[in-house]
Amino acid sequence: MATASVSTPLKSHHGIFSTKTAGGRMPLTPSPRARTTSIATNVSTTPSPFTPPRPDRSIHKRETSTIFSRSVSRSVSKFAYAQSPKSNIAKCKKSPKHLDLGVSDFTLVGTGPSTTTPSRERLRKDTTVRARGGKTTIRVPHQTADRFIPNRSASEGIVTAGSAKSDENSRPKTSSSDTSSVLNGAFGISARNADADITAALDNLGLEDDNTTASSRSHSSASAYESTLASACGISTNQRILAFKPAPPESSKPIDLRTQYNRPLKQASAQSAQFRRRIQSAPERVLDAPGLVDDYYLNLLDWSSQNQVAIGLERNVYVWTAESGTVSQLLEAPADTYVSSVKWSGDGAYVGVGLGSGEVQIWDVEEGTKLRSMFGHDTRVGVMGWNKHTLSTGARSGLVFNHDVRIAAHKVAELVSHTSEVCGLEWRSDGAQLATGGNDNLVSIWDARSLNAPKFAKKNHRAAVKALSWCPWQLNLLATGGGSYDRHIHFWNTTTGARVNSIDTGSQVTSLKFSNHYRELVSSSGFPDNSLSIWSYPTLVRNVEIPAHETRVLHSCLSPDGQMLATAAADESLKFWKVFERKAGVSASASREGGIGKGGQLAKQMTIR
Amino acid sequence: MAVGAKEKADTHKIALKGSAKTVAEFFEYSINTILFQRGVYPAEDFTPVKKYGLNMLVSSDDQVKSYIKKIMSQLNKWMMKSKISKFVVVITSKETGEHVERWQFDVQVFGKGSKQKSSKQEVESENATPGTAELEPEKTEVQIQEEIQAIFRQITASVTFLPMLDGNCTFNVLVYADADSEVPLEWGDSDAKEIKNGEKVQLRSFSTTNHKVDTMVSYRLLD
Numbered sequence: 001m002a003t004a005s006v007s008t009p010l011k012s013h014h015g016i017f018s019t020k021t022a023g024g025r026m027p028l029t030p031s032p033r034a035r036t037t038s039i040a041t042n043v044s045t046t047p048s049p050f051t052p053p054r055p056d057r058s059i060h061k062r063e064t065s066t067i068f069s070r071s072v073s074r075s076v077s078k079f080a081y082a083q084s085p086k087s088n089i090a091k092c093k094k095s096p097k098h099l100d101l102g103v104s105d106f107t108l109v110g111t112g113p114s115t116t117t118p119s120r121e122r123l124r125k126d127t128t129v130r131a132r133g134g135k136t137t138i139r140v141p142h143q144t145a146d147r148f149i150p151n152r153s154a155s156e157g158i159v160t161a162g163s164a165k166s167d168e169n170s171r172p173k174t175s176s177s178d179t180s181s182v183l184n185g186a187f188g189i190s191a192r193n194a195d196a197d198i199t200a201a202l203d204n205l206g207l208e209d210d211n212t213t214a215s216s217r218s219h220s221s222a223s224a225y226e227s228t229l230a231s232a233c234g235i236s237t238n239q240r241i242l243a244f245k246p247a248p249p250e251s252s253k254p255i256d257l258r259t260q261y262n263r264p265l266k267q268a269s270a271q272s273a274q275f276r277r278r279i280q281s282a283p284e285r286v287l288d289a290p291g292l293v294d295d296y297y298l299n300l301l302d303w304s305s306q307n308q309v310a311i312g313l314e315r316n317v318y319v320w321t322a323e324s325g326t327v328s329q330l331l332e333a334p335a336d337t338y339v340s341s342v343k344w345s346g347d348g349a350y351v352g353v354g355l356g357s358g359e360v361q362i363w364d365v366e367e368g369t370k371l372r373s374m375f376g377h378d379t380r381v382g383v384m385g386w387n388k389h390t391l392s393t394g395a396r397s398g399l400v401f402n403h404d405v406r407i408a409a410h411k412v413a414e415l416v417s418h419t420s421e422v423c424g425l426e427w428r429s430d431g432a433q434l435a436t437g438g439n440d441n442l443v444s445i446w447d448a449r450s451l452n453a454p455k456f457a458k459k460n461h462r463a464a465v466k467a468l469s470w471c472p473w474q475l476n477l478l479a480t481g482g483g484s485y486d487r488h489i490h491f492w493n494t495t496t497g498a499r500v501n502s503i504d505t506g507s508q509v510t511s512l513k514f515s516n517h518y519r520e521l522v523s524s525s526g527f528p529d530n531s532l533s534i535w536s537y538p539t540l541v542r543n544v545e546i547p548a549h550e551t552r553v554l555h556s557c558l559s560p561d562g563q564m565l566a567t568a569a570a571d572e573s574l575k576f577w578k579v580f581e582r583k584a585g586v587s588a589s590a591s592r593e594g595g596i597g598k599g600g601q602l603a604k605q606m607t608i609r
Numbered sequence: 610m611a612v613g614a615k616e617k618a619d620t621h622k623i624a625l626k627g628s629a630k631t632v633a634e635f636f637e638y639s640i641n642t643i644l645f646q647r648g649v650y651p652a653e654d655f656t657p658v659k660k661y662g663l664n665m666l667v668s669s670d671d672q673v674k675s676y677i678k679k680i681m682s683q684l685n686k687w688m689m690k691s692k693i694s695k696f697v698v699v700i701t702s703k704e705t706g707e708h709v710e711r712w713q714f715d716v717q718v719f720g721k722g723s724k725q726k727s728s729k730q731e732v733e734s735e736n737a738t739p740g741t742a743e744l745e746p747e748k749t750e751v752q753i754q755e756e757i758q759a760i761f762r763q764i765t766a767s768v769t770f771l772p773m774l775d776g777n778c779t780f781n782v783l784v785y786a787d788a789d790s791e792v793p794l795e796w797g798d799s800d801a802k803e804i805k806n807g808e809k810v811q812l813r814s815f816s817t818t819n820h821k822v823d824t825m826v827s828y829r830l831l832d
Contacts, residue, residue, distance in 0.1 A: 238787060238788045238789075239694060239785050239786065239787060239788060240785070240786050240787075240788055240790070240792075240798055241783055241784070241785055241786075241798065241799050241800065241801055242783065242784045242785075242786050242790075242792060242796040242797065242798060242799065243781055243782065243783050243784075243796065243797060243798075243799030243802075244679070244680050244683075244781065244782045244783075244784075244795060244796055245795055245796060245797045246676070246679070246795055247779070248649075248673070248676055248779055248780055248781070249670070249672035249673050249676055250779075251649065251650050251651060251779075278671060
């Protein structure tokens with residue numbers, strides 16, 4: 001009768017069950033619905049008779065003495081299965097508890113799982129109905145199918161119930177001739193559908209199931225839970241799933257897979273990861289710089305070729321020796337003025353100090369003595385630059401003087417171009433050209449041989465130009481950065497005077513430094529970013545932006561070996577950044593030894609303490 | 610005779626070691642291939658390397674490289690001790706945290722189950738004529754490489770039927786290890802990170818003298 005309808009997987013089960021090789025429960029992989037239908041048919045044929053005797057066996061196995069509890073558990077399991085057959089694990093966990101509840105309290109069980117209670121009632125009704133009339137039972141079978149599925153993966157209680165049912169069903173089907181088996185099967189079906197029928201069926205089934213389950217799975221709830229979990233995951237209990245806990249690195253950018261499927265073999269210009277260098281974004285060292293004047297137009301920080309950093313703090317100039325980490329006060333200016341600029345000579349032996357009064361002093365740092373004072377400016381000297389024995393000084397008046405520091409009549413040239421304060425001044429490393437920038441938004445490029453008028457006067461910037469840097473690998477390339485209204489970095493060919501590139505940085509450019517080792521330059525910025533940006537040249541790609549200071553970065557200078565950048569900011573701190581760190585394997589082409597703007601002195605490996 | 614047995618044991622050990630190495634290496638290239646093919650990291654982060662007769666793409670990003678290296682160094686140790694039964698790469702959406710794709714490599718170690726068998730064979734080999742101890746002809750290195758190549762070709766080809774990933778994904782590595790394995794701090798117990806309602810596709814396998822590796826990808830079905 002029912003057997004004909006049973007699907008192939010069911011048949012296999014039946015065969016197994018019929019042989020009563022209960023020890024190994026069959027995996028219920030085949031489609032549950034097919035089974036259910038078959039079951040249903042069985043049920044209709046053979047109703048209640050077996051139900052009463054079976055309960056005892058089932059109780060023993062489940063540890064729940066009452067039939068009700070069993071029925072409850074079954075119903076629960078069925079519901080869970082019906083809801084989500086695939087996620088067996090979670091259901092399994094719940095099911096044992098439900099079973100226990102059911103055992104202890106009838107009412108509790110029913111109430112607890114809302115789904116279960118109705119199922120019980122239905123089941124009971126169904127069972128009764130079925131036992132007497134086959135019609136009702138027929139409807140039930142579909143539900144049973146759902147219940148069936150869970151049985152496979154179900155926890156012990158569920159498993160037993162489910163397995164028992166399945167066994168019964170299979171048995172009846174297989175041995176349809178045996179009335180008892182048929183009855184069992186019917187009961188099992190009914191049980192699935194209706195609790196009462198189920199209980200009876202369960203007893204029978206439970207016995208068989210228990211045997212099978214016992215052999216295959218451990219009876220203890222914990223082990224059963226584990227095993228169900230394990231089986232659900234497709235692993236055995238003596239295994240662990242281990243995950244590598246550290247989070248994988250973030251992707252450097254969002255990826256559109258579609259471009260990935262259809263991309264050129266060689267990327268045209270995009271820098272591949274192996275050549276991308278990592279830039280430390282944390283400062284190597286932080287020093288206090290109390291009293292640092294928050295004035296964009298001053299130049300109060302410089303790093304010598306002898307690895308000493310001079311910084312002007314109000315009226316004082318301090319020298320910090322990187323090798324030893326010691327700080328010494330070099331000078332204190334008179335009370336009526338302040339230090340407006342400091343600049344090391346190329347050999348690192350002397351430091352030029354510009355004062356607010358317009359006086360320029362030259363100090364021997366080793367001796368700690370002032371060598372001479374040079375007068376001439378009547379406004380503050382905000383910027384200076386050495387070219388061998390020539391010291392160029394730019395003043396608020398807009399005048400730039402060249403001083404030959406060796407002779408008494410020190411003023412050798414007066415460079416007239418700017419109409420407002422000169423705040424940027426940089427000699428090219430070979431001393432052939434001088435670039436000056438001023439508050440008149442002008443960049444003047446001077447030929448050292450003819451200082452009567454600037455070779456080029458560039459008016460592209462729309463704000464004061466303080467940031468100037470000559471390119472170490474291309475002598476006629478000059479980068480200039482404008483102030484807060486301008487925010488641009490312009491690149492100039494100083495031979496032709498042409499502007500060759502521009503970057504909109506988005507914030508005030510307070511300083512610019514080309515790297516000696518990389519085709520890169522670093523810019524420091526004021527409002528709103530207060531950051532350091534490292535740009536590739538000539539691609540103009542911003543490689544990294546480092547949030548550097550809390551307030552605008554006022555000054556920056558490179559260490560003699562070109563790896564370290566020192567920045568001083570209005571937050572009164574002096575920070576050291578390893579922005580151009582050289583790795584051991586860097587190829588010769590990438591590294592460019594030799595100082596830029598350091599009087600041509602060879603850079604040395606240096607340490608900072 | 611004893612000397613002979615010892616020699617045999619040694620060669621077996623070496624074979625296991627080499628086999629474990631082959632499998633671990635296969636895993637390493639698998640991770641890289643999956644990360645590349647599934648767009649977990651940008652394509653320009655990968656450089657081609659000749660391997661298995663193919664141009665395998667491996668990450669050249671320092672962080673990714675060191676991350677994979679850390680995984681592989683532990684995996685190598687486990688493989689040498691035959692502690693691993695599954696190696697899984699799970700791709701997870703960053704936005705929803707949902708597991709969207711799961712690459713599973715099942716490892717079977719022949720040595721483990723057949724230990725008694727091999728001892729039996731030894732006993733029997735006393736009767737057998739020398740030279741016939743090895744019943745199965747060993748696969749050559751070339752054959753193994755070809756099998757692995759076929760898997761990678763399949764992984765690459767599977768991109769065609771796998772659902773589009775939005776590119777905002779990350780990945781995790783799982784290992785199914787024996788309960789008695791030594792577990793370093795960086796590894797912790799995890800769930801299986803299965804794909805809910807996932808579709809599963811079995812890919813090719815390869816086997817060495819001591820290991821068999823099955824490949825399977827499961828992915829989220831589009832609603």
